[in-house]
Amino acid sequence: MNSSDIASAKAALRNALRAARRDHVAALEPRIKALLFMRPPAALVRLIPAGATIGLYHAIGDEAPTLAYARHFHDAGHKLAMPFFARRGAPMEFRHWASPYHDELLEPDPYGAQQPRADAEPLAPDVLFVPLIGFTAAGLRLGQGGGYYDRWLEQYPDAPAIGMAWDSQLAENLPIEAHDRPLSAVVTPTRLYGPF
Numbered sequence: 001m002n003s004s005d006i007a008s009a010k011a012a013l014r015n016a017l018r019a020a021r022r023d024h025v026a027a028l029e030p031r032i033k034a035l036l037f038m039r040p041p042a043a044l045v046r047l048i049p050a051g052a053t054i055g056l057y058h059a060i061g062d063e064a065p066t067l068a069y070a071r072h073f074h075d076a077g078h079k080l081a082m083p084f085f086a087r088r089g090a091p092m093e094f095r096h097w098a099s100p101y102h103d104e105l106l107e108p109d110p111y112g113a114q115q116p117r118a119d120a121e122p123l124a125p126d127v128l129f130v131p132l133i134g135f136t137a138a139g140l141r142l143g144q145g146g147g148y149y150d151r152w153l154e155q156y157p158d159a160p161a162i163g164m165a166w167d168s169q170l171a172e173n174l175p176i177e178a179h180d181r182p183l184s185a186v187v188t189p190t191r192l193y194g195p196f
Contacts, residue, residue: 009175013142017134017169018062024168025062036189037164038068043192044162044185048127053079055094055125055159058106058114063131064164064188070100081123082106083148084115092148095120125159128152130183132163134171139163139183139196142174150179160184160195167191 025033048054054073056066070080081094088110095116098105109115130149134142141163143149153161163186170188185194 003177006175006177010142010145013171013174014133014145017142017171020168021062021133021166024166037065037187039072040069041187041192044187044195047160047185047195048073048078051078052126053081053123055081055083055128056097057083057129057131057164059131060113062166064166066129066164067100069129069164070097074100079123081125082116083109083113084118084120084122085109085111086118092152094123094125094152096123124156128156128159128161129164130161132165132169132186134169134174135163135165135183135186135193136171136174137193139186139194140174140176140180141183141186142171147179150181153181154179157181162187 056070057063059065059067074080080097080100082097084093084095086093097116098120105116105120106114107117130141130143132141132143149161153159161181161183163183165186165188167188167190182196183194184196185192
C-alpha cells in the first residue's frame with residue numbers, strides 16, 4: 001500500500017471510529033459514565049516511577065476523560081504536564097499543569113481544548129497518556145491525524161505512551177506508516193491492554 005492509499009484508509013477509518021465512539025458514549029447512562037476512568041489500574045500505576053512527570057491531555061468531545069487520573073497522580077505527588085500550543089500549527093510542547101483542581105490555571109488552546117497558561121513552566125513528561133481515535137489489542141494507535149503526538153514521541157523515544165480509550169475504539173487492524181509508534185499500554189473502562 002502506498003502512502004496515499006494509507007492516508008485514505010486512515011481517513012475513512014477515523015470517520016468510522018469517531019462515529020462508533022460518539023454512539024458508544026451517547027449510549028452510556030450518565031451515572032455509569034461518571035464512574036468510569038476514576039482511577040488508573042493498579043497494574044499500570046506500579047509501572048510508573050515515583051516522582052515521574054505525567055503528561056495528560058484535556059479531553060474534548062467524546063475522548064476518554066483524564067481529569068480523575070490527573071487528580072490521582074497529582075495527589076500521589078507527581079508533577080503534571082499538559083500539551084501546549086503557542087498558535088495553530090506550532091509544535092506541541094508540554095507545560096506544567098500545577099493543579100487539576102483549579103480551572104483558572106488553564107486557558108483555551110488554538111484548537112478549542114484547554115491548556116496551561118503561557119507563563120506555565122515547560123516540562124517534558126516521563127510518562128504520557130495520549131488520546132486516540134482507534135487502537136489494536138497489540139498497542140497500535142490511530143490518532144487525530146495532525147501528527148503532533150507522533151512528532152513529540154519521536155523526540156522523546158524513552159517516554160512510554162499510554163492510550164486512553166473507550167472499548168468501542170478497539171480495531172482489529174490499523175493501517176500503519178513508518179512514523180507510527182506502538183503504545184506501551186492502552187486503558188479502557190473494562191481492560192488494560194499491555195504493557196507491551
